[in-house]
Amino acid sequence: MENIKAILDKALNTHLLNKGEIITLLKSDDELLFEYADEVRQKFKGNEIHLRGLIEFSNICKCYCKYCGLRCENKEVERYRLTKNEIISLAKNGAELGYKTVVLQSGEDSYYTTDLMVEIIKEIKKFDLAITLSIGERNYEDYKAFKDVGADRYLLRIETTNPALYKEMHPNMSLENRLNCLKNLQKLGYETGSGILVGLPNQSIKSIADDILYFKENNFDMIGTGPFIPHPNTPLARAQAHLDNFKVSLRVMAITRLLLPDINIPATTAMETLNPNGRIIALQSGANVVMPNITSTEYRAKYYIYPNKICLNDSSDKCRNCIEAKIKAIGRNISKTKGFRSDKQL
Ligand code: 5AD
Ligand code: FES
Numbered sequence: 624m625e626n627i628k629a630i631l632d633k634a635l636n637t638h639l640l641n642k643g644e645i646i647t648l649l650k651s652d653d654e655l656l657f658e659y660a661d662e663v664r665q666k667f668k669g670n671e672i673h674l675r676g677l678i679e680f681s682n683i684c685k686c687y688c689k690y691c692g693l694r695c696e697n698k699e700v701e702r703y704r705l706t707k708n709e710i711i712s713l714a715k716n717g718a719e720l721g722y723k724t725v726v727l728q729s730g731e732d733s734y735y736t737t738d739l740m741v742e743i744i745k746e747i748k749k750f751d752l753a754i755t756l757s758i759g760e761r762n763y764e765d766y767k768a769f770k771d772v773g774a775d776r777y778l779l780r781i782e783t784t785n786p787a788l789y790k791e792m793h794p795n796m797s798l799e800n801r802l803n804c805l806k807n808l809q810k811l812g813y814e815t816g817s818g819i820l821v822g823l824p825n826q827s828i829k830s831i832a833d834d835i836l837y838f839k840e841n842n843f844d845m846i847g848t849g850p851f852i853p854h855p856n857t858p859l860a861r862a863q864a865h866l867d868n869f870k871v872s873l874r875v876m877a878i879t880r881l882l883l884p885d886i887n888i889p890a891t892t893a894m895e896t897l898n899p900n901g902r903i904i905a906l907q908s909g910a911n912v913v914m915p916n917i918t919s920t921e922y923r924a925k926y927y928i929y930p931n932k933i934c935l936n937d938s939s940d941k942c943r944n945c946i947e948a949k950i951k952a953i954g955r956n957i958s959k960t961k962g963f964r965s966d967k968q969l
Contacts, residue, residue: 627655638881685732690851727754779817
């Protein structure tokens with residue numbers, strides 16, 4: 624108990640922790656971690672919550688990630704791809720609903736060539752929106768082309784930094800390439816986001832501590848962490864939970880807030896899947912961002928990355944109103960700015 628408080632006080636004052644201290648915080652049940660993370664969030668990010676409208680524009684994916692429902696070997700999922708005009712019109716609708724950022728997310732789908740993505744980004748920039756891309760691994764030239772026409776941010780979770788676990792989870796992919804993609808994004812001046820899955824089979828607390836140290840070393844601008852939720856049509860369908868995935872995800876998020884006090888941290892949708900109040904709990908434990916879905920209802924259910932995703936039958940304006948009410952109920956406000964990491968907050 625004393626020990627936990629001493630570690631938390633050190634983190635509060637220096638924003639530095641060693642691996643042993645991180646492991647102690649990850650293993651403990653002490654709720655004090657969340658209070659400290661909430662305090663650091665308040666001090667560095669204030670009361671404002673940034674909403675990012677999420678557009679899931681294609682569920683077609685060439686990857687084999689063992690945990691993911693969109694993996695190419697899953698024949699049960701009905702695949703879809705939105706046209707350029709459909710994507711632009713969802714973004715416009717997002718702007719009309721008051722979003723300042725849209726997140727364009729898809730599987731790794733090469734149908735969306737460099738040129739096509741460039742056209743989409745250019746059109747969406749006309750709505751005075753910040754654009755976050757989340758479309759997986761591409762080469763340097765692609766990332767540069769998207770940046771040159773106005774893409775602001777990029778999300779690419781590392782998922783795990785443990786080489787053996789990474790290899791096991793991602794057939795046909797390389798950890799080295801993923802690390803390199805993240806370096807390229809940073810070099811190009813994107814606000815760069817990463818993050819991990821918590822509770823993958825054989826994932827140890829020690830390796831999660833290494834992941835957190837990796838976030839700190841690379842000074843990412845955003846970190847999204849979510850619990851692994853087994854999907855029935857994947858090789859991990861019957862994976863047994865060996866951690867309390869919700870609680871440990873929350874602890875990873877809170878520790879990340881202590882070490883990187885001014886970054887943007889989302890309360891992730893997967894947390895709400897495991898706990899009906901998951902996003903609000905996360906917002907009170909270090910998070911300052913929510914990413915409501917603004918995909919049309921007809922496609923939401925098909926973007927079936929993991930089971931029991933929330934809001935599958937809800938409309939974009941319903942989600943907007945719902946989350947707004949919940950945020951106001953805990954005494955926080957919705958930001959009217961684009962919410963870059965470097966923006967002056969207070
Ligand atoms: N459970 C929880 N999250 C998952 N993701 C992929 N599959 C699952 C799953 N079964 C996450 C990955 C990816 C993000 C878009 O979704 O971390 O980066
Ligand atoms: Fe979608 Fe609450 S956020 S209904």
